[in-house]
Amino acid sequence: MTEKHGKVLFGKKENEKCKMASTTKIMTAIVVLERVDDLNEVTEISAKAAGTGGSRLGLHKGDKISINDLLYGLMLCSRK
DSSP states (O other): OOTTTOOOOOOSSTTOOOOSHHHHHHHHHHHHHHHOSOTTOEEEOOHHHHTOTTOSSOOOTTOEEEHHHHHHHHTSOOOO
16 A cells, blocks of 8 residues: 555455464464573473364473474464
């Protein structure tokens, strides 16, 4: 959009509906990268996190894993 006139100059599939999962994953990764000083820090998986569906990581309550590895897992291809 141009600031002055508010007209769209170019669009590509701008009206096509798509799932938000990839955008959500990218934003989650950005927030983590902005807030975590040490990506090698190890964290323990909570019951709530372990119960979240759609993950390929197979995490269980009490598992210990680095933030770096969680980010890597976050950015893996989603299930279709």
